[in-house]
Amino acid sequence: MESFDLIVIGSGPGGEKAAMQAAKLNKSVLMVERGNQPGGACMHTGTIPSKTLRESVRFLSMVRQRSVYGISVHQDENLTVNSLMYRKRGAIGSLVERLEGNFERNGVKYIHGHARFVDPHVIEVTGGAGKQEMYRGDHLIIATGSRPYRPDFVDFSDPRVLDADTVLNMQHIPKSITIIGAGVIGCEYATIFSNLGVKVNLVNPRQVLLDFLDQEISNALDYLMRDRGVRIRLSEVLEAVDTDDESISAYLESGKVLKSEFLLYANGRTGNTEDLGLEKLGIPVNSRKQIKVNRHFQVAEHPHIYAVGDVIGFPSLAAAAMDQGRLAAKHAFKGGSETLDTNLMPTGIYTIPEISFVGATEEQLTRDKIPYEVGSSSYKEIARGQIMGNTTGRLKLLFHRQNLKLLGVHILGDEATDLIHVGQAVLSFGGTIEYFFDRVLNYPTFSECYRVAALNGYNRL
Numbered sequence: 001m002e003s004f005d006l007i008v009i010g011s012g013p014g015g016e017k018a019a020m021q022a023a024k025l026n027k028s029v030l031m032v033e034r035g036n037q038p039g040g041a042c043m044h045t046g047t048i049p050s051k052t053l054r055e056s057v058r059f060l061s062m063v064r065q066r067s068v069y070g071i072s073v074h075q076d077e078n079l080t081v082n083s084l085m086y087r088k089r090g091a092i093g094s095l096v097e098r099l100e101g102n103f104e105r106n107g108v109k110y111i112h113g114h115a116r117f118v119d120p121h122v123i124e125v126t127g128g129a130g131k132q133e134m135y136r137g138d139h140l141i142i143a144t145g146s147r148p149y150r151p152d153f154v155d156f157s158d159p160r161v162l163d164a165d166t167v168l169n170m171q172h173i174p175k176s177i178t179i180i181g182a183g184v185i186g187c188e189y190a191t192i193f194s195n196l197g198v199k200v201n202l203v204n205p206r207q208v209l210l211d212f213l214d215q216e217i218s219n220a221l222d223y224l225m226r227d228r229g230v231r232i233r234l235s236e237v238l239e240a241v242d243t244d245d246e247s248i249s250a251y252l253e254s255g256k257v258l259k260s261e262f263l264l265y266a267n268g269r270t271g272n273t274e275d276l277g278l279e280k281l282g283i284p285v286n287s288r289k290q291i292k293v294n295r296h297f298q299v300a301e302h303p304h305i306y307a308v309g310d311v312i313g314f315p316s317l318a319a320a321a322m323d324q325g326r327l328a329a330k331h332a333f334k335g336g337s338e339t340l341d342t343n344l345m346p347t348g349i350y351t352i353p354e355i356s357f358v359g360a361t362e363e364q365l366t367r368d369k370i371p372y373e374v375g376s377s378s379y380k381e382i383a384r385g386q387i388m389g390n391t392t393g394r395l396k397l398l399f400h401r402q403n404l405k406l407l408g409v410h411i412l413g414d415e416a417t418d419l420i421h422v423g424q425a426v427l428s429f430g431g432t433i434e435y436f437f438d439r440v441l442n443y444p445t446f447s448e449c450y451r452v453a454a455l456n457g458y459n460r461l
């Protein structure tokens with residue numbers, strides 16, 4: 001039986017970074033992937049395809065909205081999801097090639113097949129023709145990801161009833177859609193469809209949209225979505241779904257019935273832990289089939305086994321999975337106390353416009369009784385915003401009233417997910433808002449919002 005220092009199960013962002021980190025430490029690594037290509041949900045059904053679709057829609061809506069360019073563009077009536085995603089194949093093709101090249105160059109042995117534990121150090125891999133091989137690992141990392149949660153009472157056999165995977169196979173753009181679940185994926189698709197002129201019902205079981213956001217940003221998103229015609233239903237729970245030739249009916253517990261051409265169920269994800277042989281090892285999973293780990297991503301029952309990425313639940317982001325994978329592999333071979341600093345971890349939400357934040361929210365600072373002040377700026381105040389006809393964005397800095405230390409940054413607007421890294425850098429070296437008015441920044445840029453917001457906040461003291 002072939003033996004390795006590390007076996008990684010699953011080649012999404014969590015598994016990939018774990019394998020590469022171990023290879024960089026000169027360890028022998030086996031990567032097992034049951035999908036046809038490496039890259040995981042991130043590459044094939046999640047981040048990359050949905051962002052490709054979003055980019056096309058954003059481009060279309062930008063050209064339509066911004067009369068500054070003086071270009072008149074008419075939307076093709078025969079527009080399909082496929083035509084909007086024409087870049088997907090090229091983008092995924094070159095990313096997969098890069099991934100395979102990285103494995104090869106770094107000596108990671110990549111095999112195709114479904115992995116299952118036989119004992120705490122041995123896995124059995126069932127390949128394409130049902131052929132089975134056993135492999136032994138000193139350490140093992142489970143990075144098997146997640147898939148859309150499908151409740152029993154929703155019949156997904158109707159092609160008009162979709163989840164976050166099947167939505168990408170949609171053949172035509174519907175006139176209307178009901179989206180169940182207003183988490184990150186639900187909100188992203190709500191803005192994608194509304195920007196395509198589709199009538200959207202967004203059903204949220206909670207009282208506010210994305211309640212982990214700073215309240216002001218969540219309220220602004222709510223306003224912008226409604227302004228675009230999204231009908232948001234808050235504190236509403238789906239009870240049943242019925243289909244007929246004409247439409248899909250979503251029955252809510254409150255007695256309302258929402259009729260639309262399509263329904264997208266995007267209310268949570270389930271960890272890919274079935275048929276992994278976890279029960280044999282006594283490793284339990286929760287009701288969403290996720291694995292519990294400690295701060296070093298070790299499984300309590302077998303500390304040489306780690307789990308990273310979506311299979312351990314929150315925050316279920318590719319960005320977090322990558323770091324978790326890297327840290328788990330480092331811990332396996334070097335030990336130490338390094339762990340993920342969630343306070344410095346940015347969150348990016350690709351609604352249109354996008355949202356990003358790092359650090360504390362106003363609600364957290366108020367709860368923790370930290371005396372803070374707010375500095376804000378908007379895209380319409382700065383030259384770049386006016387030149388681009390892009391005036392809906394805003395940036396908000398939260399800082400300590402006494403020592404001026406930056407405590408949090410919240411951005412809603414184009415390029416927010418890139419812009420946030422300036423704030424993240426200042427937060428990580430414990431900088432103050434003076435950084436933003438003491439530095440020369442390129443002009444005209446959206447980064448100018450940092451300086452305007454810092455001055456705005458300083459003047460409030």
Ligand SMILES: Cc1cc2nc3c(=O)[nH]c(=O)nc-3n(C[C@H](O)[C@H](O)[C@H](O)COP(=O)(O)OP(=O)(O)OC[C@H]3O[C@@H](n4cnc5c(N)ncnc54)[C@H](O)[C@@H]3O)c2cc1C
Pocket residue numbers: 009010011012013014015032033034035038039040041042043045046047048050051113114115116143144145146164185272275276308309310311316317318319320321348350
């Ligand atoms: C629509 C959508 C949009 C998203 N947008 C973003 C975004 O903008 N930014 C962001 O950071 N995140 C985003 N995400 C989340 C991101 O895709 C996930 O957090 C990320 O893919 C998780 O990585 P992972 O490595 O844990 O698992 P995955 O990427 O799911 O990979 C797991 C891999 O394990 C394999 N596997 C499973 N079981 C076995 C087994 N027994 N044997 C062998 N192989 C196995 C699977 O085939 C799969 O390839 C999005 C997700 C969705 C659905």
